[in-house]
Amino acid sequence: MIKVGVVGYGTIGKRIVDASIDTGFKIAIAVRRYTPKLDVAIEKNYPLYSMTGEIGLDVSGDFDDFVRDCDVIVDCTSKNIPVENFPRYKNVKVIVEGGEKHSLTNFSFSSLGNYEEGVNKDKARVVSCNTTSLVRTLTPLKDRIDNVFVTLIRRSVDPWDIKGGPVNAIAPVLKVPSHHGPDLNTILPDINIQTMAVKVPTTLAHLHVVRVKLKEEMKREDLKDMFENTPRIKILSGYKSTADVMEHFRDLGRKRCDMYEVVVFEESINVESGKAYWIHVVHQESIVIPENIDCIKAMFGEKDKWKAIYETDRTLGMEKKKECYK
Amino acid sequence: MIKVGVVGYGTIGKRIVDASIDTGFKIAIAVRRYTPKLDVAIEKNYPLYSMTGEIGLDVSGDFDDFVRDCDVIVDCTSKNIPVENFPRYKNVKVIVEGGEKHSLTNFSFSSLGNYEEGVNKDKARVVSCNTTSLVRTLTPLKDRIDNVFVTLIRRSVDPWDIKGGPVNAIAPVLKVPSHHGPDLNTILPDINIQTMAVKVPTTLAHLHVVRVKLKEEMKREDLKDMFENTPRIKILSGYKSTADVMEHFRDLGRKRCDMYEVVVFEESINVESGKAYWIHVVHQESIVIPENIDCIKAMFGEKDKWKAIYETDRTLGMEKKKECYK
């Protein structure tokens, strides 16, 4: 039974813990100090390890114990902290998240794009929420793409965060094009993509405005069918914003109201004069969770990409018809 | 088996449906038209009735059928619509929500305050989210109160709503004092209370700043103990805002991240010079759900107040130690 060690119990960490348990992995959690975010983990008696000595909690060991006890570590600490932790990860497989540089692991992973390359790897970076959403929607189209232009409208902070802004402004990324395009190329190197990004005062989700120049004409219905037959893409009709989309997942009873799928507004799908357009919604808190679980499966030798993905989707309550997994 | 007919499948309606099913009631839903909000209800095959003829859905009947088929109707439509529906509610018990006037039913209900009066009633109004929170926190103190002054800082709209504002302003209720004080007196007529209210640009929860002039001095610890031993009040320590409070309930795995309890910030509880102070958080979407379930129980003859409340709390996953229920 694989033991997954999660470092940092924040937005991503706590979700990987829950998904790992649901998958049948054992788990351990390493933290730097007590904060109220740990209350539920403590109540559930999850095994905790201290990265910083005595922290006033009943722990199973220190950071070296943690590394020794785990089979794979998923480092979910804030941007640039994993690079500091890295030298301590000896004799253990390691996953870092999309905030880190590709060069830290020299391998970036995203299930639909390059699952096969992850098999038996020792180090991997699971790409960011924004890149994950683009891997999912662009992979089925990839042979038809001349070039892609995406405007990313990013939420400012996560719902629990009261420190960051903006409160009443639009803040663009002024490096044009932005870094999001090149990041996609770590997974799908052949796609010609440019991206621009802005940050806006909302907490719920990112939204992408996508324009694809096609190599040759195609039909709107074919594009819609492609999305419908691709795992981890959900088309919703009649929805108007990130707010009612997220509410739908509350109603579905998803834990923490998570939306692992990238959601495409049906009405936004269009093909016109050789260009395809659509708008999709990215739940920054949870979209990468299935890819993290898949990555662990691959790193521990599961060679069957579609079996891995299908089972992860079933575990998380998001599976499509079996024919979609091929 | 009681059959609960819910009119309107919005914020309150959908939650009453779910809680009713969990309680063991049968349910039926009456709606005016299809909207995407119904998607999950349709998927789950809940019995739907049309209030307006043909609505493109597979329905179990019209509004008269609905009234005939149900034992009690909970009308969760928007403010002032229930009064229009009222003449059609013949030979059936009826509950309306706190947006309606007390005079519509001539009886207002809130479990901790006046459960007993609800027993075998035919019509009841379950008071609003704001009033419910005040009934809960003031009831244990009620014999010690000289007067109460509350400032209500209200969320502007629910999370799914993109139509209402304000986006970047504070909008006070200029009728001073506001109507919230008198509304409490429909449940606790002897409390001398004044309230003032403002609306602010957030969707998560209301927050109340409470100041109670006491008849005689008491200790902070006693106030804290009172809250700790009262059902449906939860004290959280180390939390800083409505955002991390709501995140705690996401982590608890509550459906839709609901927070049925009124949450008091531990650090805000204070008693000084004969005045008690605290700050509590009110989840406008879900706080009245347990009171609605209790109200149904009372209306159908359950005389044991604490049994009714305790069982509702267990059903909703929020029960305290049994000693608190007396």
Add this chain to the structure above:
Amino acid sequence: MIKVGVVGYGTIGKRIVDASIDTGFKIAIAVRRYTPKLDVAIEKNYPLYSMTGEIGLDVSGDFDDFVRDCDVIVDCTSKNIPVENFPRYKNVKVIVEGGEKHSLTNFSFSSLGNYEEGVNKDKARVVSCNTTSLVRTLTPLKDRIDNVFVTLIRRSVDPWDIKGGPVNAIAPVLKVPSHHGPDLNTILPDINIQTMAVKVPTTLAHLHVVRVKLKEEMKREDLKDMFENTPRIKILSGYKSTADVMEHFRDLGRKRCDMYEVVVFEESINVESGKAYWIHVVHQESIVIPENIDCIKAMFGEKDKWKAIYETDRTLGMEKKKECYK
């Protein structure tokens, strides 16, 4: 001396009144009723006319008097109201704003794009804030454009408005491409443009992410020079968001902090592989004011486009070097 009759004293109306006075026009104002928005106009003794009989104000006449007394009417009422008012505008020139359809006047005006066509016209529509900004930035480039793709990130409501939302969501325009592209073609019919739009929770300004496919390569510096030498475009360096951009105009002492210019973030200007990119900011409350003043000048026979524009810019305190006006 031209007498300008402004219908509606809201966001646009009050600014046209002020700019008209500064230009040396006489003014009159027609309103439907008293609201506090009129307080300053009343205090300044501006001539008011009632569109609806007795309104509790000291007025100079009714709507027919108003039409008779004015040389040109600028109808600044809400979308779709001008079409109702139109039959009453007899023997008077009329301007409507960009919310109205092109077909109402069969002529759309925007100074840099088609001033000449406005000369001696009797009816005109001054295009919307979004279109105005695109006319300004695309006109100098127009012979080099293969195609244009713009993502419009729109403010949700004006700063004074507390009714509209969203408060915490991103709401896309789901008709893809949006109507903004075709609207530009009423002024610049030869530009191949597609647009997509979203609404976000901020009040300050719209922001456009622009990508232009060029017919042939050009240099970043040349693009920057073009913007620098075009009236009504301002390049700002070191600014990060719509918030510090608008603050700059507060510091400049502009009345109401208005920003008549379209502002381009210098750092966002880029040319790469035959595509030009930039991000610009649009002050929805004031950007069309200079174009409205120019339009009046044209309608009353001023044939010298650059003289008209230059003088408007001087009146509004935004003139560039004289060489830019040609």
Add this chain to the structure above:
Amino acid sequence: MIKVGVVGYGTIGKRIVDASIDTGFKIAIAVRRYTPKLDVAIEKNYPLYSMTGEIGLDVSGDFDDFVRDCDVIVDCTSKNIPVENFPRYKNVKVIVEGGEKHSLTNFSFSSLGNYEEGVNKDKARVVSCNTTSLVRTLTPLKDRIDNVFVTLIRRSVDPWDIKGGPVNAIAPVLKVPSHHGPDLNTILPDINIQTMAVKVPTTLAHLHVVRVKLKEEMKREDLKDMFENTPRIKILSGYKSTADVMEHFRDLGRKRCDMYEVVVFEESINVESGKAYWIHVVHQESIVIPENIDCIKAMFGEKDKWKAIYETDRTLGMEKKKECYK
């Protein structure tokens, strides 16, 4: 001619520069580095001094030169920086702002409350925006007050600030009562006041909900008259929020749309059962500017309180009838 040295050219600093010039003082500005905020000051050739050596600007000297060249220094740097600067202020009068502790200067100033005590002082702290508003509204009532309870609903960040939050939450000050009450007592020591505060996601203005227990009954009309006859209080009728209140000041043509007055919503003024209630709005960016100018006048020997205040009000365009100044 008094030379006012302003340290820090942010929200308060830039306004004190402008008001000082309008008053007839000479000015100088000391800054730590270039930021785009200085663009307008540079354009206007204001004398700049560097606090940190070479900063790429044409400066009139270093920090010691600055101190030597000025008659009074107004230190408008961020909280806790003035205490570090203090040892360098030799042979010069000094004013700090309300973010600093009373103990730094051992004298706190607010014009309506204690102008006289400021005469010929060498060091003073001008109290914060929130305290200033309460000094103004409570001073005329002060002999009638039994006790005061205020809930402060604070804007989260200033309009130009994109870093701070919350974006979608209410964040209370959990120290109950908050520090705002004791701060008022540095000016009006005899008022029994308690305050509680929350931060909300808006940038425009703070809003206070005030409840005063009176020693004896009074009439609503008398309270309204008191406010009407007190300088620097403005009553507005028909307004609904901080948004339309601020818009009124945009329409008045105030530089930067500043609102030096505390604005009371007329409809909120009430007296009932021995308690007075009202709601007022505080423009955090500008309300303390007149008090700073008065403070300079007092420190340089102007003994006539009402003359000083009246003239400041005229300079800033906010004077009331002369009878109010006594």
